[in-house]
Amino acid sequence: MGYRIDALARLVEQFASLPGIGKKSAQRLAFHMLSLTREQAQQFAEAILEAHQKLKRCTVCQNLSEEEICPICSDEGRDRSLICVVEDPKDLLAFERTGEYRGLYHVLHGLLSPMAGIGPDQLTVKELLKRLGDGSVKEVVMATNPTVEGEATAMYLARLIKPMGVRVTRLAYGIPVGGNLEYADEVTLYRALEGRSEI
Amino acid sequence: MGYRIDALARLVEQFASLPGIGKKSAQRLAFHMLSLTREQAQQFAEAILEAHQKLKRCTVCQNLSEEEICPICSDEGRDRSLICVVEDPKDLLAFERTGEYRGLYHVLHGLLSPMAGIGPDQLTVKELLKRLGDGSVKEVVMATNPTVEGEATAMYLARLIKPMGVRVTRLAYGIPVGGNLEYADEVTLYRALEGRSEI
Numbered sequence: 001m002g003y004r005i006d007a008l009a010r011l012v013e014q015f016a017s018l019p020g021i022g023k024k025s026a027q028r029l030a031f032h033m034l035s036l037t038r039e040q041a042q043q044f045a046e047a048i049l050e051a052h053q054k055l056k057r058c059t060v061c062q063n064l065s066e067e068e069i070c071p072i073c074s075d076e077g078r079d080r081s082l083i084c085v086v087e088d089p090k091d092l093l094a095f096e097r098t099g100e101y102r103g104l105y106h107v108l109h110g111l112l113s114p115m116a117g118i119g120p121d122q123l124t125v126k127e128l129l130k131r132l133g134d135g136s137v138k139e140v141v142m143a144t145n146p147t148v149e150g151e152a153t154a155m156y157l158a159r160l161i162k163p164m165g166v167r168v169t170r171l172a173y174g175i176p177v178g179g180n181l182e183y184a185d186e187v188t189l190y191r192a193l194e195g196r197s198e199i
Numbered sequence: 200m201g202y203r204i205d206a207l208a209r210l211v212e213q214f215a216s217l218p219g220i221g222k223k224s225a226q227r228l229a230f231h232m233l234s235l236t237r238e239q240a241q242q243f244a245e246a247i248l249e250a251h252q253k254l255k256r257c258t259v260c261q262n263l264s265e266e267e268i269c270p271i272c273s274d275e276g277r278d279r280s281l282i283c284v285v286e287d288p289k290d291l292l293a294f295e296r297t298g299e300y301r302g303l304y305h306v307l308h309g310l311l312s313p314m315a316g317i318g319p320d321q322l323t324v325k326e327l328l329k330r331l332g333d334g335s336v337k338e339v340v341m342a343t344n345p346t347v348e349g350e351a352t353a354m355y356l357a358r359l360i361k362p363m364g365v366r367v368t369r370l371a372y373g374i375p376v377g378g379n380l381e382y383a384d385e386v387t388l389y390r391a392l393e394g395r396s397e398i
Contacts, residue, residue, distance in 0.1 A: 003270070003271065003291075003292065003295035005254070005263055005264065005265065006265060007246075007249050007250045007253040007254055007265055008250055008254060008263060008288075010246045010249070010250070011246045011247060011249075011250040013246075014242070014243045014246040014247075018228055018231060019227065019228070019231050020224065020227070021228075025219065027289060027292075028218065028219070028289075029217055029218070029220075030250070031287070031288065031289060032217060032218050033247055033250065033251070034250060034251065034254060034263070036251075038251055041247055041248065041251045042248065042251075043213070044213045044244075044247055045243075045244035045245070045247045045248050046244070047206075047209045047210045047212075047213040048210060048213075048232055048240050048243055048244045049240065049241065049244050050206050050209070050210075051206045051207055051209070051210040051229070051232065051233060052232075052233065052235075052237055052240045052241075054206040055204070055206055055207060055233060064204055064207060064233065065204065066204060066205065066206055071202070072202065088230070089207075089230065090226065090227075090230060092202075093202065093226075096202035
């Protein structure tokens with residue numbers, strides 16, 4: 001209840017609908033938006049609309065792209081025999097930031113989750129299998145998160161892909177670089193021990 | 200460096216320019232925005248533009264308003280002899296939420312801050328003094344924040360207003376309701392003691 005300024009209340013509601021933004025933060029953001037110049041506010045609104053209009057899925061790897069085929073898939077310098085399978089575009093960007101990976105990607109846009117009603121048809125599984133048909137891909141790296149859903153999805157895909165004669169690998173488990181052994185959980189420590197390599 | 204999708208990067212930058220939103224949160228919000236339907240994204244963008252277009256300052260109390268004179272200032276049921284002076288519209292909304300205050304408001308849109316170059320001319324001091332000219336206002340409550348700038352602004356205004364024959368008061372200091380004495384700072388406790396009342 002209480003006093004309400006409609007246009008302001010609507011803007012606050014919009015911000016409050018964003019993930020991780022509470023009522024108070026939404027109000028703060030709305031007032032900040034009003035403190036901008038008309039031009040700055042317009043740029044903000046346009047960035048939202050532009051992203052929505054321009055970004056579609058790359059027809060090959062399913063990553064967000066402004067073009068039909070994204071710059072990574074059309075980059076002739078990349079290793080076309082290797083595909084890294086990730087849950088979403090955020091993860092792809094994380095790998096690109098390392099600057100070390102030179103293969104291609106495939107974005108699933110989610111993980112299998114029977115509880116949430118997400119099966120293979122809700123993900124881009126069909127598109128992935130189609131890419132493996134011509135024999136040019138030699139290895140698929142499962143780079144889903146080390147969670148229950150991430151593991152289950154990786155296992156499910158591995159079972160489908162292996163019979164096609166393609167090597168399926170998984171990201172290494174271990175202690176994070178710069179991490180502290182003391183704070184590592186048992187499973188991580190055990191996996192780190194298991195995956196030890198010669199120096 | 201690294202891989203960059205322009206329309207996405209621009210949206211992330213816009214979110215990262217908001218107060219309290221870091222690079223990671225901005226990316227999360229941008230991806231959330233892309234997960235909305237076209238229509239929902241449009242509503243978000245329109246809420247920003249609409250708020251900017253519709254909201255101006257009430258010519259009387261200087262609060263944000265869609266009308267020339269805001270609903271509070273034009274409400275005949277409110278006590279026109281009492282004005283509560285606040286720093287910004289957020290504080291006005293906080294008072295309205297109590298549902299107890301029945302007087303009018305005056306929004307300063309900031310506090311005096313010589314260090315930041317904010318003097319009386321950057322605030323709505325002139326507009327406040329104009330409202331006190333006709334003798335209808337009997338009391339002005341200073342409801343600025345209990346900070347150095349808030350206190351200084353209240354003192355400055357009190358010195359201007361008292362000679363006009365208008366009573367100037369200050370919000371009570373004390374322990375917050377539901378607060379714990381143990382965690383109250385000394386100044387607050389002292390002020391609470393000083394302002395004690397009979398029960």
